[in-house]
Amino acid sequence: MTGMTPFWEGLERGAFVVQRCRECGTFRFPARARCLSCGSSDADWQEASTAGTVYSTTTVNRAVFPDIPPPYDVVVCQMEIGITFFARAENTLPIGSRADLRMVREADSGFIPFFVAADRDPADAL
Numbered sequence: 001m002t003g004m005t006p007f008w009e010g011l012e013r014g015a016f017v018v019q020r021c022r023e024c025g026t027f028r029f030p031a032r033a034r035c036l037s038c039g040s041s042d043a044d045w046q047e048a049s050t051a052g053t054v055y056s057t058t059t060v061n062r063a064v065f066p067d068i069p070p071p072y073d074v075v076v077c078q079m080e081i082g083i084t085f086f087a088r089a090e091n092t093l094p095i096g097s098r099a100d101l102r103m104v105r106e107a108d109s110g111f112i113p114f115f116v117a118a119d120r121d122p123a124d125a126l
Ligand SMILES: [Zn+2]
Pocket: 021, 022, 023, 024, 025, 026, 035, 036, 037, 038, 039, 040
């Protein structure tokens, strides 16, 4: 399976599900037909660690989604599992800080990934 369907299905139930190589254990995001580490095409999907370190941050000042009024922050994190992932974030995450990816329930769109400072309750961040 090379599509991202398991990732999206994971989000629908509030889980962070990432493709992982069965041969060497390397996580792949986005999903790929072959592992970039060992070349294997054998992979499955696993619920993964949500811990990461902020690599880059930006503030969005123009409305992109009608339900999310600007300004809001988006950060790119180097995840503990070895992938890079970006998502909306609380506005107090400086580069180099530890972050945790939480699945936050939005009114009509299920769960969305949202970075908070490590050890922070996401209910306090929105
Ligand atoms: Zn591999």
